[in-house]
Amino acid sequence: MCTAIKLYELIYENGDFGFYACRMSDIYSNLAWITAEQQSKDETLDYLANAAKYAIIFDTQEDFKHTSLLVNRLSHSSKNLSKNYMSNGSYLTLKQMEDKCYDFCRDDEVFVKLIEDLKKVAKEDASV
Numbered sequence: 001m002c003t004a005i006k007l008y009e010l011i012y013e014n015g016d017f018g019f020y021a022c023r024m025s026d027i028y029s030n031l032a033w034i035t036a037e038q039q040s041k042d043e044t045l046d047y048l049a050n051a052a053k054y055a056i057i058f059d060t061q062e063d064f065k066h067t068s069l070l071v072n073r074l075s076h077s078s079k080n081l082s083k084n085y086m087s088n089g090s091y092l093t094l095k096q097m098e099d100k101c102y103d104f105c106r107d108d109e110v111f112v113k114l115i116e117d118l119k120k121v122a123k124e125d126a127s128v
Contacts, residue, residue, distance in 0.1 A: 002027055014068040017054070018076030021061065022089050025054035029096055036101040045110045048097065052114045055089035059121050091122035 004027050008020055017024060032047035065075045087095075097115065105111050 002031060011070050012066070012068045013070075014066075016064065016066045016068050016071070016076070017057070018061070018064070018066065018074075019058075021054045021058035025051045025058060025089055025093060028054065029093060033096075033099070033101060036099075036104070039104055041105045041108070044102070044105055045108060048102075048114055049110065051093050051096075052090070052118050055093040056117065056121050059088045059090045059123075059126075086125050086127050088121070088123045088126035090118045091124055091126070094118040094122050 005024065008017065008024055012018075012020065028047045028051035032044050032051055035043040035047060061076065061078070063075065063077045063079075066072050094115065097111075097118075102111070
């Protein structure tokens with residue numbers, strides 16, 4: 001597993017990633033792309049599943065107070081987030097999964113299910 005993921009999981013041991021759920025999604029998306037280039041189907045699908053999971057968490061989480069020891073004095077608020085794109089994370093992950101490098105696993109039931117799950121949350125224009 002990637003060192004960055006281990007660090008995030010250490011800091012947010014209760015899974016209360018807040019903003020950093022989008023970072024987790026990005027890391028898993030990059031790992032999926034790397035393993036797809038190597039045609040490693042199981043690893044690719046596992047990384048894509050995690051990329052989708054964290055994108056959906058980021059897009060659907062409510063405001064909350066962190067409970068993990070290292071950040072339990074902080075709160076997550078969607079109102080305080082900024083980004084340099086119009087869509088949400090689920091839409092970006094969905095678009096990344098259109099890359100031809102995933103053609104070798106596109107028909108797999110896990111891949112199809114991930115697409116379905118992301119489509120339920122994806123917004124091309126999340127500013128409205």
